Amino acid sequence: MSKTITNNKSIDTIINEYITIRFDKIIKHCEYQANQSRVKYYILKVITAIGAVIIPILNNLSLNFQYANSIYDVSKILITVIGLFVACSIALEEVFKFREKWTHSLSIKLYLEKELQFFEHQIGHYKKENIDESFKSFVQKVETAISEESKTLTRLLAQIDKTNSAII
Numbered sequence: 001m002s003k004t005i006t007n008n009k010s011i012d013t014i015i016n017e018y019i020t021i022r023f024d025k026i027i028k029h030c031e032y033q034a035n036q037s038r039v040k041y042y043i044l045k046v047i048t049a050i051g052a053v054i055i056p057i058l059n060n061l062s063l064n065f066q067y068a069n070s071i072y073d074v075s076k077i078l079i080t081v082i083g084l085f086v087a088c089s090i091a092l093e094e095v096f097k098f099r100e101k102w103t104h105s106l107s108i109k110l111y112l113e114k115e116l117q118f119f120e121h122q123i124g125h126y127k128k129e130n131i132d133e134s135f136k137s138f139v140q141k142v143e144t145a146i147s148e149e150s151k152t153l154t155r156l157l158a159q160i161d162k163t164n165s166a167i168i
Contacts, residue, residue, distance in 0.1 A: 015135055030109035037102035044089040051086035055079055108149045115141050
């Protein structure tokens with residue numbers, strides 16, 4: 001395994017550098033993106049769910065407020081405001097596609113982690129190759145996955161832009 005290749009670095013050193021510099025950075029990025037999208041998705045879903053439960057309750061209540069010889073129906077005002085929040089949360093989820101971003105980032109992360117395990121244990125499609133060929137195959141699969149992730153994210157952002165411009 002200490003076969004010398006370019007710049008007098010061993011294959012082990014090159015593998016270690018690739019994994020610590022490139023691979024780990026991509027995994028952390030995917031994990032961050034997945035977590036951010038998941039949190040935003042659940043916040044919007046909680047707003048929608050709570051609002052959907054509260055609106056019928058408020059509709060059956062009569063909450064009046066008297067001010068300056070005028071009576072205001074607070075329940076109707078609250079229903080309108082909460083309904084607005086529910087509609088906005090549904091619209092924001094549709095526009096920004098947090099669920100899709102979350103699941104996509106998570107699936108890329110899991111795929112890359114699986115490839116790393118296969119490579120480190122020399123199983124699957126890395127089993128019969130020597131370490132040089134195995135590493136080249138690993139890098140190719142990782143870089144292809146990163147490229148595909150970028151293309152998919154670009155398509156998703158273009159779709160978001162198209163949706164936003166249609167709304168405006």
